[in-house]
Amino acid sequence: MTEEIIIAGFGGQGVLSMGKILAYSGIMQDKEVSWMPSYGPEMRGGTANVTVILSDERISSPVLRDFDTAIVLNQPSLDKFEKSVKPGGILLYDPNGIIHPPTRKDINIYKIDAAFEASKMKSSKTFNMIVLGAFLKLKPVVEMENVLKGLKKSLPERHHHMIPMNEEAIKLGIAKVEEVHKI
Amino acid sequence: MTEEIIIAGFGGQGVLSMGKILAYSGIMQDKEVSWMPSYGPEMRGGTANVTVILSDERISSPVLRDFDTAIVLNQPSLDKFEKSVKPGGILLYDPNGIIHPPTRKDINIYKIDAAFEASKMKSSKTFNMIVLGAFLKLKPVVEMENVLKGLKKSLPERHHHMIPMNEEAIKLGIAKVEEVHKI
Amino acid sequence: MSNNITPEEIIKNGTLVFEKTKLMTDAHLSYCPGCGHGVAHRITMEVLEEMGVGDQAIGIAPVGCSVLAYDFMNIDMQQAAHGRAPAVATGIKRLYPDKFVFTYQGDGDLAAIGTNETIHACNRGENIVIIFINNGIYGMTGGQMAPTTLGGMKSSTSPYGRDLGMTGHPIKITEMMATLPGVCYATRQAVHKPGLVRKAKKAIRKAFENQKDKKGLSIVEIVSNCNSGWKMSPVKSNEWLEENMLPVFPLGDIKG
Amino acid sequence: MSNNITPEEIIKNGTLVFEKTKLMTDAHLSYCPGCGHGVAHRITMEVLEEMGVGDQAIGIAPVGCSVLAYDFMNIDMQQAAHGRAPAVATGIKRLYPDKFVFTYQGDGDLAAIGTNETIHACNRGENIVIIFINNGIYGMTGGQMAPTTLGGMKSSTSPYGRDLGMTGHPIKITEMMATLPGVCYATRQAVHKPGLVRKAKKAIRKAFENQKDKKGLSIVEIVSNCNSGWKMSPVKSNEWLEENMLPVFPLGDIKG
Amino acid sequence: MKELKLMKGNEAFAEAVIREGVDAYFGYPITPQSEVIEYLMLEEPHKRTGMVVLQAESEIGAIHMVYGAAGAGKKAVTSSSSPGISLKQEGISYLAGSELPCVMLNVVRGGPGLGTIQPSQADYFQTVKGGGHGDYKLIVLAPASVQEMADFVEDGFELAFKYRNPVMILSDGLIGQMMEKVYLKPQKPRLTDEEIREKYGNWATIGHKPSERNIITSLELKSERQEKHNQKLQAKYRKVEKNEVRFEKINCENADYLLVAYGSSARICQKTIQLGKEKGINIGLLRPITLWPFPSEEINKMADNVKGILSVELSTGQMVEDVKLAVNGKVPVEHYGRFGGMIHSPDEVLEALEEKFIK
Amino acid sequence: MKELKLMKGNEAFAEAVIREGVDAYFGYPITPQSEVIEYLMLEEPHKRTGMVVLQAESEIGAIHMVYGAAGAGKKAVTSSSSPGISLKQEGISYLAGSELPCVMLNVVRGGPGLGTIQPSQADYFQTVKGGGHGDYKLIVLAPASVQEMADFVEDGFELAFKYRNPVMILSDGLIGQMMEKVYLKPQKPRLTDEEIREKYGNWATIGHKPSERNIITSLELKSERQEKHNQKLQAKYRKVEKNEVRFEKINCENADYLLVAYGSSARICQKTIQLGKEKGINIGLLRPITLWPFPSEEINKMADNVKGILSVELSTGQMVEDVKLAVNGKVPVEHYGRFGGMIHSPDEVLEALEEKFIK
Amino acid sequence: MAKIRGAIVVDTERCKGCDLCVVACPTNVIALNKEVNGKGYNPAFPKNHEACIACMNCSLVCPDMCITVYRYKPQKESV
Amino acid sequence: MAKIRGAIVVDTERCKGCDLCVVACPTNVIALNKEVNGKGYNPAFPKNHEACIACMNCSLVCPDMCITVYRYKPQKESV
């Protein structure tokens, strides 16, 4: 099994840490992982993205042109990465602020209204966990138990009290993800 | 005609400027010239040497292992450069302070007691000009007229009054050079 | 019209009393929200505009958050290597003694890696202006400790607070520069309050007037916030600046 | 024995009151006749010998005439790149806080190319000693102008005399260093007269005692001749030093 | 017991530095490697091992602090990125000339000049041919994973002390910024003066009696002696070339085409091999682990059995010269690579290979 | 009217700098090239042409003053020797990245480290391959006589402005310190702002209205654009390689062996040819005048007709790599050279040639 | 004496919602909008515009040059 | 009181004839030799040796550490 994922959005949306939790979860499930961020000044206010690979084998290139799954959380990211999903792959997006929704017919498209759900949960910090839940529903590459372990590993001790809320958010994401287009 | 000369002695003996005057004289006689000094901290108090080449053709290497003429003005220089005279070439030295005189049999050896003559002239500054005279007697590679022109060129204006004394010194050198060993 | 005039009417009929100077480009600044660099840029350009010398000015951008100053200052500019702006300015000014040459530098740039170029431009009395943004931190690279970082202040390379015993005291480089005869004017200003902005601008004006009069090097230090590096909101960071930076770096003229 | 004792007898029977310290090697110094470097070397080594810490000392030789100091100072030494001795000393001292670490630097080395390393070692308060030989010139490379060269003074790069307007004033770097809290002791000495030699040695002793007591950085500037660079006899150069250098670089403690 | 972590390359390097028992780190911040000093400051290794971590006033300050510490026989580290490494060149030449061991890290970004902060491999020439003046060589290790960012600290110090030579770890923004699994070795104790002397000989300046004193210098005013010193260095370099070449071969047995790539580019090329297989193109990869000494002999041997060799670098073509020198005309050697902070994808590499050798 | 003088290489360079109408010299003393700044100070060119001569606080200061002056469209010069040139590497990379024209002189001495002050050619790699970071090239001229020390100032500026690229004159202590006849060109006037703009275009930062303003920078945070910038640089470099290769061939017609040597070493090899003749060995000499662009094509052609090629350098072997790359395996290529400040004599070169190829 | 009145125009696309103008305004004219702009910031707007006295405080401290200020000085009553 | 007497030994091969000791000596003990040493310098020597009072001035200022100083203090007459 190898799952190649790109996660992209605004700097503040928790894109990098979502990738990190995914990577940690992978490790908990004894997978090989790589997490490759975009970095630099564009992160200040601008967009950020991270490539995460989970695999049962040693990972070769951390740099990819095409992905099994693209998770895009704003319009610029959608514009940039819709074309990078492998035919038959998955595009997952948050419709909030999306004016031009995805149009490809050769991939599976899902949406998760994570911003909306997070505001309902009254915690913007759960946003990326809701998205993660949605992804895990579509691609159960790691088991819930290992995700929680990964969460624990990636959060500093003093934030461990937030784990239950995050778990809830992940579950919410699993429940709320919607199919848009299926091939 | 090509004449390859090494001049070597103590820092204060005017070795470099003697070479310079010779080079200038060569230019006055429309020759190609090169003047290559040893430089660096050893010049401070230590020994100095300069390679001068006068030629009718374009000069190739300014660096030489063997010379047509070696002019050596102290013991260390004699020790170093006696062996560098081409067979049949000339070694000219000032005997002052020389404990181990030259011994080669395959070269022509001359001496000029320039230190002594200079002290008689009551001007240590003429020392190197006396040596130059001696050399010119042995190897009249440049004409006296051009030597004087060279002297003029190489001395700053304010020292031009010293030219007559230098001329005298050169002539003295021409007169006083002695044969030591002739092949 | 009466006192009951609406804002819309005022905008149509009133006098325009403040707008962006033409010597700033229309590009959106790359700085974090509330960062003092913006005001410092603007008042520098306002001074050049008011003096009518924008087309005779050459600015040197540093390496630091203001590395892209040339995207914002609408004049001829060179981007200098980290710390070397005063040398670059020297190279230009020596050849164009009648042009207005200035550097715009951060505290890492001017007071860490660039100390040598700073001190010697001062010592030679280069007839230039240095605008020096002291925010007590390396903003650009992610908030590392600078030589100007306060004692006990946290940064990404002093995560437990700067230890004065291990890393030294916040350096007052402007005071050091002021000791050199080549420096004709040294002042410390701030731009986090309207009155201070006005004063800072006056100081910058004086600095460029000095250059015009060939008096030597003028340095205008501006104590500023780096709210990102300090990890505070802009408003909070300005308060913190007032309470913590200014006691160590007191405002006012140091020389000239 | 009586007052009529001969010198030869005194040598045999008298007390030895002065001889070359064992912490100087037997190598002949590479310096020009009469150059102040020799005395400065010797008294530095005498202090270490008297403190009994020669085998706990690490010296840093600069680039300059004293580049070969390691041939003469009979202790562990490192040769540093031009101007970088204070950084090299920092590297050593941070790892051996109980050893005696000092740099020996000329004015070109310390106050021109090395200004940054100098200032920041001071600012960090590195617990080291800097022996700073100020002869107002680059001796080693043939007498070029240094930042410390006096106004009007001739050098091979100021052949018509240093022009203060073009090249700046002689820099008083020791005074600048003294402004930094990390510097516990800054003093200016000379070694061209016996009394001054005694004082200079005391200053060096104090500097090393400071290091022992972990007080911070001590700088001992020694105003010295470079008779070769100045193109004077040693005796004349010392007179010239007294008349011309000392008014600009007055002797005495500056701090501590 | 090895410890498993998910870390950035820069962090793994920093943690490995602590665990290696390194005595001192001196550095100056620069993207994309500031995590090294930030991690060290956060970890407070002075509490863990007594290790010194100091932020220098500049890269020049840092390299000369390393010079001082290394001259005192200590394990010293510095790190920077391209422009900062350029500033260290005089110091690096001094370290090599004085034969001082140390480990340096360059997390390369795109140049020239201020350039970009994105990954690049355009400092190969600077590192391998001599960015500083004079005839000298750095031992150069090129990590291709976060694991190697950690492992090469130990390897680097072994080589550095064995040969009394500075070692450069030539990484890039990609390896520095990415996170992977890394197995960390257990903490080594820092060596005492006695252990250092026993292990590596008594050459360090830590204070001695006159009769036993040590001198660290790269100066030799007498040319005869300077030439001797250079000869000694050259003899050492020949020894390193003979003993320390390291490389990795992937899928090379029956390869028709050979990729030569190091570091991040080698990682990318691994995937290109896969893509090639899918297309029926048999590609091998030789990954130099030491860039100097370069695996010239191995590449020369490989040249006997392939139709073409592609040097794949994030640069406009630098290592390709060493590949050509190794191949000496036997088969065509070409270069491919994105640059200026751009990164080629595995597909692009395959396309380039096809275009240059097959189409 | 040309003027005949007897001058040191360093002095000839300095005088030619004045006569070229150069606007500014910035430098820091170092042996064996301090005569450059000393001569300039003595000559007071500010009185002759208004030229600025300033002793900087360091080599780093000097190169960045050059950067400023060059960015202002002026003819700016700096000079130094090996350790000082290492310090300039960041600045040089900036000049190349910002495409600024200037002329630099390196009067090479033996390294590494502080080394010796005697002549050497061990900075070839640093100069030709890129001592600084990033993908860039310097145009490199190698004078082999005092005359060329003077002439290459004009040539250098022509190339520098034509390609908006820094030019390095790679000399050494031998050429710098020796005196020869030199014919000096008449004084050129310094160019006015208008002349500069007309001749070289309007890119300099000398103060403009906002609508016409100029920016000098080497930064491009967007990798796409940085890659484009690099491609532009590379296209320029290919043009230089096509148009500006310079070399001299001596006795090459029927040579059995070819010496490749530049600068002082080429002078020495000229005599070796003579000595060879006396022994019945037919030796040719190819002297690269531009070290970059390197006369690879010509050497490759020559390789068809000779039995062996000897790269003769005052180093442990650096240019020999470029010779090998040019020859690409056609004939054996060897290196010979003294180093560390030692200078090979013409006889030694001949002996080396015999030993490597004949005996 | 007639009160001086002022008005401001905020370039909401430039604005980064830093709040500095809000704090600087002596008459509490300015507030941040709940709606974000294209860059995701809550831009300033003159919530209490009538209170503006054209003191320029807001424009002086705005780092992003978002604020243009107009002044209106009514005919003096005595004239 | 008995006069303190001194004597010096000059290492003539180290000496560079700089004259500094000559100038520093309060009792004019030292002069430079007419004959040069192996390095070509005119070395210092105690020309007027009896006048030496062992003040060490010469050795203190000698940059080349050529001078060793001995002191002799005659038995005090009163003892």
Ligand SMILES: Cc1ncc(C[n+]2csc(CCOP(=O)(O)OP(=O)(O)O)c2C)c(N)n1
């Ligand atoms: C030679 C070199 N070293 C380091 C850097 C990395 N760097 C970029 S900006 C910077 C510090 C900037 O701090 P400061 O000058 O205070 O400016 P600020 O961002 O705070 O305005 C550093 C260290 C660099 N670009 N070049």
Ligand SMILES: Cc1ncc(C[n+]2csc(CCOP(=O)(O)OP(=O)(O)O)c2C)c(N)n1
């Ligand atoms: C990087 C570098 N730049 C320049 C030099 C040349 N250089 C050697 S010594 C020296 C100046 C020495 O002057 P100072 O420090 O005053 O020492 P002094 O010789 O006067 O005692 C210079 C410029 C060098 N060796 N290295």
Ligand code: SF4
């Ligand atoms: S990081 Fe700091 S200095 Fe830089 S733009 Fe942000 S607030 Fe301003």
Ligand code: SF4
């Ligand atoms: S050149 Fe000057 S400083 Fe150097 S040894 Fe001679 S007198 Fe002393």
Ligand code: SF4
């Ligand atoms: S001009 Fe003054 S009163 Fe008006 S909004 Fe701005 S700060 Fe408030």
Ligand code: SF4
């Ligand atoms: S100060 Fe400027 S940027 Fe900040 S909120 Fe006000 S208008 Fe917006």
Ligand code: SF4
């Ligand atoms: S010890 Fe004093 S009195 Fe004796 S020679 Fe020396 S200086 Fe003169």
Ligand code: SF4
């Ligand atoms: S001071 Fe020393 S070197 Fe000078 S003359 Fe006297 S003994 Fe000789």
Ligand SMILES: [Mg+2]
């Ligand atoms: Mg800052």
Ligand SMILES: [Mg+2]
């Ligand atoms: Mg000096």
